[in-house]
Amino acid sequence: MQQMDGRKARGDESRRTVLARAIDIASVDGLEGLTIGRLASDVSASKSGVAALFGSKEQLQLATIEAASAVFAEAVIEPARAYPRGLRRVCALVRLWLGYSADRVFEGGCFFLAASVECDSKPGPVRDGLIRALATWDGYLGVSIGYAMEQGELPELTDAEQLAFEINALFNESNTRSLLHGSRVPYEQARTAIAARLLSLGARPAILAEAGLG
């Protein structure tokens, strides 16, 4: 049993190493850029060893999406849980998302935007995996906005999904523009736009200021 556990632990460790590299490759070169040969060479492993860990390229792509989701949750969602439900948590999510992109948690910026734009015209299991990952984020952001509405913190807002769409739009534009122009200004533009939008919905300026968005 101990030997089996040891082998399993080494397998899990190898999987993590390969997936960490896979996420960075995919954030720069797309999920199509992920090949078992390239990964094996990057992590100094044999092709057959990497193939044994994942099976097909498609399974590798799906495992990479899941691993990226876990990294994203650790960078954005988990730290936001430290803030009380409602507008304070929404503001924390905004600040953390902008930081996640600006700090290049993934080498090529937001993994999910890169993968979405790559796969959006290509139906199949990989696009479905990505849609599931995005739905988890959309759900979390939407529910968080919903709590702020329930608590009367966004008195002019009637549609949480609409606001989530607008915030995601500003996030993604800041990510793409920042990468293209090698500039941090787009994050400032996104922050300015989101703060103005929240204020127009009746958010208290003190809460935004406290979160570093005001």
Added chain:
Amino acid sequence: MQQMDGRKARGDESRRTVLARAIDIASVDGLEGLTIGRLASDVSASKSGVAALFGSKEQLQLATIEAASAVFAEAVIEPARAYPRGLRRVCALVRLWLGYSADRVFEGGCFFLAASVECDSKPGPVRDGLIRALATWDGYLGVSIGYAMEQGELPELTDAEQLAFEINALFNESNTRSLLHGSRVPYEQARTAIAARLLSLGARPAILAEAGLG
């Protein structure tokens, strides 16, 4: 001379045929998906014939960006010129952009967003070509917003570039979401958000309604 002109005309015609296909391939599979071999096979030409028209893959990618810019100008910028400078032209640009994406003028949605996200982490001549193409669009949208400001049609607006950033963000999000989910709802969300933003800047509701945005 006549013979030379005939040869040149045939060369231009072949170039146009190949580039029309190249734009659609790139909008789905990215600029990296453009290979001389694939294009030759798609348009039933010889590889050497296509190679003679473009030279290198990089030159083909740059020519494709220019050709896509011309198609975009014809679909969005030229028809907007029919509207008077100022808020009416800004509203026309919004309606035309959303239509350009929704009607899939390019097979895989907005060519420029797909290419931006693909190239944003990859410095080089292709990214530079794309940055130039985007700067032309940003400039046109920014100047158009500037005319609306000068004419007092957006009395609360102080920064044309900021508004252009926000409008582009909503355009691009609607494009990606619509493709991913096979839905037109994201265009409605973008239209709603842009109309609300223009109204919050003091735009006259009648002008928005007249443009089909209200």
